[in-house]
Amino acid sequence: MPTTPSSPNQSGVPDRDEAAVAEDGRVPLHRRKAAKADRLAELMGTRVDEGQISGIWIDAFRRMRRNPMAITGAVIVVVFVVVALLSPLLAPYSPTSQAWGSEVFPNRNEFVGPRAENWLGLDHLGRDLYSRFVIGARQTLMVGVVATLVGFFFGALLGGAAGSCAVLGGRWGARVDNVLMRIIDMMLALPTLLLAVTVAALVGPSLTTVMLAVGIAQIPIFARLLRGAMLAQGNRDYVLAAQSLGVRKRKIALTHILPNSMGPVIVQSTLTLATAIIDAAALSYLGLGNPDASSPEWGTMLAEAQRFLSTAPALAVYPALGIIITALGFTLLGESLREALDPKLRK
Amino acid sequence: MSSNTPLLEVEELSVAFGGRGSTPVRAVDGVSFSLEEGKVTGLVGESGCGKSVTSLALMGLLPERGVEVGGRAVMQLPKGPEDLLSLPQRRMRDLRGSQLAMIFQDPLSSLNPVVPIGRQVTEILKRHRGMRGQAARKEAADLLHRVGIPDPARRLDEYPHQLSGGMRQRALIAMAVACRPKLMIADEPTTALDVTIQAQILELLRDLVTEEGTALLMITHDLGVVAGLCDDINVLYAGRAVERAPRRPLFAEPTHPYTVGLLGSIPRLDAPRGEPLSPVRGSVNDNIDWTDGCAFAPRCDHYTMECLQGPPPLVERGDRDHVHRCVNPVGNAGVAERTTLETSAVVGEEEDR
Amino acid sequence: MSLLEIKDLKVHFPIERGVLVDRVVGHVRAVDGVSLSIERGQTYGLVGESGCGKTTLGRAVLRLNPVTEGQVWFGGNDLAELDTETMRRERKNLQMVFQDPLGSLNPRQNIGSILMEGLQTHGIGEGESRSQVQQDRHNRVVAALERVGLSDRALKRYPHEFSGGQRQRIGIARALVLRPDLIICDEPVSALDVSIQAQVLNLLEELQDELDLTYLVIAHDLAVVRHVSDVVGVMYLGELVEEASSDDIYATPLHPYTRTLMSAVPVPDPSVEDTRERILLAGDLPSPADPPAGCRFHTRCPWRQEERCDTERPELRTLRGAEPGSTHRVACHYAEEILSGKIRPSEEHAERIVSGE
Known part of the structure; x- marks a missing residue:
């Protein structure tokens, strides 16, 4: 007698007037039955959550909303993105205009600090530091996003191919997976900076170089992560169940294994945004970044400020703080997302 | 120790999880039982009934934050009776291993994977009995031999992954009995094991109890295991004991509908074939709050209006030993509404043949 | 003729070692020469302890594991010889119910989509237009759900919203919806609470009576197997050591x-x-x-x-x-x-x- 547990009162006809009659004690049996079923439904009703559709992501979002770490991260990221997108409107002056060039004499250690017209002061060429900082946010965001996208796309492609071959391909699949993973291992063995310097040396210093270099360095991380997640999912019973239903292998890989493996990869991309920003800054600092003064980048600004570190540390502090806080924002967001998606912490 | 004071007397133990903001979840709610030396007490129930939380509370292993433990658990220690629930953490650490020991369900995850078995045993001997060097090693080998591990001297140097599941559980038991604790708590000790290995481990536990006079608290979901091992049995449902009796009366004349339902749910090897089982309907999540009435009412086939008016008390049934928490127990239930239960009651009586 | 006849089935898994090129250093003989046959409408119970090869055997019948040697005769075909594509189509006649009710359901699919998948895969569904086919499929899914004691309100919900017993019912419905001849139940109740186990066992028996199903029940619990089976086979270390009717095996092992x-x-x-x-x-x-x-x-x-x-x-x-x-x-x-x-x-x-x- 299988019954749905959510409806244990088959006989219960909700009827309040008759339930009231039950109080005098001597009422027909069926009335008494209805009354008690009513009462039970009432007591259980408080805990039956009807039709609440919740998925993994909605759950994660609910959990993150209560997490101060996630909120902090989100606020930083939102502020950063808004500033970056609206930078032309926010910047009061052109980043290249040396309007106050006559007030700054680096060789005499004369710099101009914050004042009413230049909120963050002037740089060593007499340009408005605030305008450069705001415009730089846009460059930094672009480097981070494009580099992450490059890493994500190619990494997911490689890792997804390796993972689905390993899980579903049988003997040959295992071999393909083996070859792909050895290639990825080789990429992983190259230090990020070395790889970036090589790419930069081949293409010449530019923003594209930085984005490509940082992105390529992220490929093996994404690939390994996705492959690992796919292997773990491939051993789950639902994949076996799909196979025993007769679902085609390609479909199993795309509709079953892949969507369930994306969680860690998406978390990784928020974290990668942070590392990409730092890496890009490092590359620019090394002089591989965009030499064009009209689109300053925080890393380039930092590199330029280095010469005046002892006399005008503020020039270095602003871009450095920008990099640190932005990276922190993305890291906080990524970490809290990882935590919110962690199956061990979910109920 | 006088024979009339039990070794451990648990009174109204309650554990509530969750704190700030959300309403606390009462995982265990007023559970009372006692443990005597050389006797086995069983806690039986399905997932979520609070049996494991009970054991962790007694061992003082619950996290300190967000958990509220109430009630008393008075244990007769060498220096006089003390309430385990109110002892400071440091005292509990000394007691665990020496006076209290616990055996867990999964032997592999309860053993440290990178330390040889021998070291894990001698560590306990060192900590609680002050034994060192060769003496400790010899004692460890004796212990392994005692729990039926062949070739113990060689096993001392092996790592947990080199042992089979049954051997690991034996090693774990060896560690538990290393200091001859007065009280052992076994939390589903055989659930992860095969039946033939389960039989070996149960036999070992039985021997330890009769030979060493240890008191054993056996926590399991398996009524079959309980029937062969336990002297006293508590059936738990949604955090409260719903029936408590010595094993023979419990199996011969179960009175709480939940116990009856559980017994009716188990396919028995010796039962004639072809009869459908008579399970409890619904699932363990379909219950109401104990404060509103009997938590089992939604799954019970003959609940009445009385069942839904406040928490049912524990009632003695004839003799003192057999108590149940039911206002409408099987056996003297309202005749009109127990037709569906009739079949399982009949099965219950047939078992007594 | 028997519905399923397994002849001298062997499943050996190679043990491979090596850094770059894997060398086979031995074989795990998970199933080593098992022969058995299952009659239509019967329940065959396979019992044994972990590592005896019972699960491997069940999966090998469905070719979820490669078959090393032997024959699996089902409906006039030797399943062990079929090419991958034919085997894939044949799977609509053989279905499986898994041990872990949560793990065997894709957490990102709702129940409707889980149950629909088999029908879509095998193009089952009658009707002239697309929408008619859809409607027919929907009806079949709802019918299967109701058979296992759930209502169509479940369709839009996700696996984690159900209790263990309900999930296992969904797993059974997924197998039923294709109307297979044989259902292989691999430890169908061992992950469930005691009171739920009995519900699922009763459900399996009811379904067998109503739909004339044939089961291969694989379990470690002899009492469960004896309760549901007509014939019981006992496995030890990859081989069948005893086979008898359920009553005989209890009376005279x-x-x-x-x-x-x-x-x-x-x-x-x-x-x-x-x-x-x-x-x-x-x-x-x-x-x-x-x-x-x-x-x-x-x-x-x-x-x-x-x-x-x-x-x-x-x-x-x-x-x-x-x-x-x-x-x-x-x-x-x-x-x-x-x-x-x-x-x-x-x-x-x-x-x-x-x-x-």
């Missing part, structure tokens, strides 16, 4: 391993528990990568005899002197002598034997 297994199953009744025979085996299961020569059970058998048990592998046979047509088969050289009590179990080969009254 012939193989020493079956006797031990039976004596180890606890019965929820103190008076039975106190008096029954208990045979405790010494030692553990040998590795299936290196199974013992001769009778596989001889290393742990309390009834073991000199010579023959160590060297000669016993065949699955009926008892000498059994009435013709007997279906009780056993793989033991000395089954007759053990049955008549001529050979007694020896204490030196077992850890302990507690004799019943």
Whole structure:
């Protein structure tokens, strides 16, 4: 007698007037039955959550909303993105205009600090530091996003191919997976900076170089992560169940294994945004970044400020703080997302 | 120790999880039982009934934050009776291993994977009995031999992954009995094991109890295991004991509908074939709050209006030993509404043949 | 003719070692020469402890594991010989119910999509237009859901919103919706609470009566298997050691391993528990990568005899002197002598034997 547990009162006809009659004690049996079923439904009703559709992501979002770490991260990221997108409107002056060039004499250690017209002061060429900082946010965001996208796309492609071959391909699949993973291992063995310097040396210093270099360095991380997640999912019973239903292998890989493996990869991309920003800054600092003064980048600004570190540390502090806080924002967001998606912490 | 004071007397133990903001979840709610030396007490129930939380509370292993433990658990220690629930953490650490020991369900995850078995045993001997060097090693080998591990001297140097599941559980038991604790708590000790290995481990536990006079608290979901091992049995449902009796009366004349339902749910090897089982309907999540009435009412086939008016008390049934928490127990239930239960009651009586 | 006939099935998994190129260093003989047949409308119960190869056998029938050797005859085809694509289509006639009800449902699919998948895959559904086909499929899914005791409100919900028992019902509905001839149930109840186990077992029996299903039930719990099965096969270390009707195997277990297994199953009744025979085996299961020569059970058998048990592998046979047509088969050289009590179990080969009254 299988019954749905959510409806244990088959006989219960909700009827309040008759339930009231039950109080005098001597009422027909069926009335008494209805009354008690009513009462039970009432007591259980408080805990039956009807039709609440919740998925993994909605759950994660609910959990993150209560997490101060996630909120902090989100606020930083939102502020950063808004500033970056609206930078032309926010910047009061052109980043290249040396309007106050006559007030700054680096060789005499004369710099101009914050004042009413230049909120963050002037740089060593007499340009408005605030305008450069705001415009730089846009460059930094672009480097981070494009580099992450490059890493994500190619990494997911490689890792997804390796993972689905390993899980579903049988003997040959295992071999393909083996070859792909050895290639990825080789990429992983190259230090990020070395790889970036090589790419930069081949293409010449530019923003594209930085984005490509940082992105390529992220490929093996994404690939390994996705492959690992796919292997773990491939051993789950639902994949076996799909196979025993007769679902085609390609479909199993795309509709079953892949969507369930994306969680860690998406978390990784928020974290990668942070590392990409730092890496890009490092590359620019090394002089591989965009030499064009009209689109300053925080890393380039930092590199330029280095010469005046002892006399005008503020020039270095602003871009450095920008990099640190932005990276922190993305890291906080990524970490809290990882935590919110962690199956061990979910109920 | 006088024979009339039990070794451990648990009174109204309650554990509530969750704190700030959300309403606390009462995982265990007023559970009372006692443990005597050389006797086995069983806690039986399905997932979520609070049996494991009970054991962790007694061992003082619950996290300190967000958990509220109430009630008393008075244990007769060498220096006089003390309430385990109110002892400071440091005292509990000394007691665990020496006076209290616990055996867990999964032997592999309860053993440290990178330390040889021998070291894990001698560590306990060192900590609680002050034994060192060769003496400790010899004692460890004796212990392994005692729990039926062949070739113990060689096993001392092996790592947990080199042992089979049954051997690991034996090693774990060896560690538990290393200091001859007065009280052992076994939390589903055989659930992860095969039946033939389960039989070996149960036999070992039985021997330890009769030979060493240890008191054993056996926590399991398996009524079959309980029937062969336990002297006293508590059936738990949604955090409260719903029936408590010595094993023979419990199996011969179960009175709480939940116990009856559980017994009716188990396919028995010796039962004639072809009869459908008579399970409890619904699932363990379909219950109401104990404060509103009997938590089992939604799954019970003959609940009445009385069942839904406040928490049912524990009632003695004839003799003192057999108590149940039911206002409408099987056996003297309202005749009109127990037709569906009739079949399982009949099965219950047939078992007594 | 039997619905499913397995002949001398072997599934060996290679053990590979190596840094760059894998070398095969041995084989795990998970299933090593099993023959059995299942009649239409029957339930065949396969019982054995972990590592005996029962799950591998079940999966090999569906070709979820590669078959090393042997034949699997089903509906006039040898499944072991079919190419991948034909096998994939054939799977609509053979379905499987899994042990872990949550793990076997994709957490990102709602119940409707889980149940619909099989129908879509095999293009099942009648109707002229697309929407009619859709409607027909929807009806089939709802019918299957109602069969297992759930309502169509479940369609839009996700697996984690259900209790363990309900999830297993969904797993059964997924198998049912294709109207298969054979359902392989791999430990269908062992992950469930006791009271839920009985519900699912009853459900399986009801469905069999209504839909004339054939089951291959794989479980470690002898009591469960005996309760649901018509024929019981006992496996040990990759081979079938005894096969008999459910009543016979309980009344007269012939193989020493079956006797031990039976004596180890606890019965929820103190008076039975106190008096029954208990045979405790010494030692553990040998590795299936290196199974013992001769009778596989001889290393742990309390009834073991000199010579023959160590060297000669016993065949699955009926008892000498059994009435013709007997279906009780056993793989033991000395089954007759053990049955008549001529050979007694020896204490030196077992850890302990507690004799019943």
